[in-house]
Amino acid sequence: MLERIKDSFTESIQTKIDAAEALPESIEKAAEMMVQCLLGGNKILACGNGGSAGDAQHFSAELLNRYEIERPPLPAIALSCDTSTITAIANDYSYDEIYSKQIMALGQPGDILLAISTSGNSGNVIKAMEAALGRDMTIVALTGKDGGAMAGFMSEGDVEVRVPSNVTARIQEVHLLVIHCLCDNIDRTLFPQDEQA
Numbered sequence: 404m405l406e407r408i409k410d411s412f413t414e415s416i417q418t419k420i421d422a423a424e425a426l427p428e429s430i431e432k433a434a435e436m437m438v439q440c441l442l443g444g445n446k447i448l449a450c451g452n453g454g455s456a457g458d459a460q461h462f463s464a465e466l467l468n469r470y471e472i473e474r475p476p477l478p479a480i481a482l483s484c485d486t487s488t489i490t491a492i493a494n495d496y497s498y499d500e501i502y503s504k505q506i507m508a509l510g511q512p513g514d515i516l517l518a519i520s521t522s523g524n525s526g527n528v529i530k531a532m533e534a535a536l537g538r539d540m541t542i543v544a545l546t547g548k549d550g551g552a553m554a555g556f557m558s559e560g561d562v563e564v565r566v567p568s569n570v571t572a573r574i575q576e577v578h579l580l581v582i583h584c585l586c587d588n589i590d591r592t593l594f595p596q597d598e599q600a
């Protein structure tokens with residue numbers, strides 16, 4: 404087992420090295436979109452399943468509270484948190500609609516959907532993207548593998564950050580790093596005077 408543990412570390416490090424080559428431009432573009440969204444008084448809605456639901460919550464917590472510097476709270480909502488709403492929609496309609504119905508209610512033109520899926524094939528995340536387009540929102544998608552069906556939903560103003568790996572866990576490990584890069588970019592662009600050494 405020791406070897407297996409070491410292999411997991413090595414594989415994770417290698418995936419991050421590969422991602423450092425492949426992803427900075429798309430992360431920078433996603434951060435610029437988020438900065439413009441927040442400057443315009445809009446908000447970011449985030450969703451995903453399983454570990455990616457946790458990532459959506461991690462992101463919204465960093466914005467609503469703070470990341471590394473002292474600054475005012477920023478508006479973000481993780482759509483995976485309201486169990487009454489989620490169970491009602493899944494029970495009365497379908498699991499695929501748990502995020503899209505929330506977006507139809509909460510999404511405003513100019514808001515961003517942060518759609519997180521390692522496969523790019525989660526039905527409820529794809530329906531969330533459809534709902535976001537219907538609300539004149541833009542999309543930042545964190546994906547992996549071949550981008551799945553989500554890759555086909557990207558339009559001109561959207562960004563896909565696709566981790567170069569086929570392993571769900573390794574992709575999630577990079578998604579968390581991407582989320583921290585987005586938070587860092589947002590903070591340093593919106594609050595340059597508060598930068599810490």
Ligand SMILES: O=C(CO)[C@@H](O)[C@H](O)[C@H](O)[C@H](O)COP(=O)(O)O
Nearest residue numbers: 452453454455520521522523525572
């Ligand atoms: O955290 C993990 C695996 O590391 C799981 O909970 C994983 O997120 C779930 O199987 C998800 O349903 C996978 O969905 P997706 O990434 O393909 O959209």
Ligand SMILES: [Zn+2]
Nearest residue numbers: 453454572575
């Ligand atoms: Zn996991």
